[in-house]
Amino acid sequence: MRIHAGRFTVRLAETVEDVAAAQRLRYKVFVEEMNAQTSPEDAKLRRERDEFDSYFDHLILIDNEAQHDDPLDYVAGVYRLLRGEVAAKQQGFYGESEYDLTKIKDYPRPTMELGRSCVGIDYRGGAAMHLLWTGLGNYVAEHDIEIMFGVASFHGADPAPLAEPLSYLHHNHLAPEDLRVRTRDEHFVPMDTVPVDQIKRASAMKQIPALIKAYIRLGGFVGEGAYVDHEFNTVDVCLLMDTSRMVNRYKEFYQRESRGATSRILG
Secondary structure, eight states: OEEEETTEEEEEOOSHHHHHHHHHHHIIIIIIITOOOOOHHHHHHTOOOOTTTTTSEEEEEEETTOOOSSTTTTEEEEEEEEEHHHHHHTTOOGGGGTEEOHHHHTOSSOEEEEEEEEEOGGGTTTTHHHHHHHHHHHHHHHTTOOEEEEEEEEESSOSGGGHHHHHHHHHHHBOOGGGOOEEOGGGOBOSOOSOGGGOOHHHHHHHSOHHHHHHHHTTOEEOBSBEEETTTTEEEEEEEEEHHHHHHHHHHHHHHHHTTOOOOTTO
16 A cells, blocks of 8 residues: 655555654654653664564655655654454554453454554644545555554643543543443543533643544544553543544545545544
8 A cells, every 4th residue: 555645655664664764753752752751772772662563554654855864764654553353363452451442352343453643743734644544544445444443642641631621522422332442440540520511612622632633523432531651641542433434534525625625624
């Protein structure tokens, strides 16, 4: 799978160097920008990596016109993708350390876990994330994925200041029972601490990260409970989506584009 759009190319990582370049971008975003913890070895290499990387497919966005001194600096955006059938043959899903994913593992339709999504600082607010999502849509169609899920994060490891946006997500976008994964009991952080009638939608939405809003606009849901990830300095929620909803929204988007509309569903 390969998509060319102007100066950009979206494709799967094909080499060890591609994966290393994806890990370099992840290091810049998660460690250097967001203050995630890392090992001395990874800090020396300036790569954010874990034992799951060898099992995931890595969807990468490349700026073909970018000038860089470091040979690993050619990746501008990344997603890593793990199909349920692959997870079952390997060591399971990454998110199992945070969430009870029994409902996903037992689900009768093809599933896929998303993770480590990020875009370089010079590419935010433009077409980069949209192009990654286009590549993601192609991957979903190619593998007949029907349920997509993954951990998405609020910056900072204190859930108290996030009470309103977390409560908004719980009250308005809680997953249906058959998909409602739950934070593991030993890590469970309630998301419904603010009563629904006390939530101001505008202020709640302002605090929700753009990626989470994008999933919600495409018909996504959240699992029950949040998780505080002290290593990554984040508060996490589990996002889930029936991909048929995403496909339909993308069809609407491309129909609007063909008519000259400029609004984008991903905001």
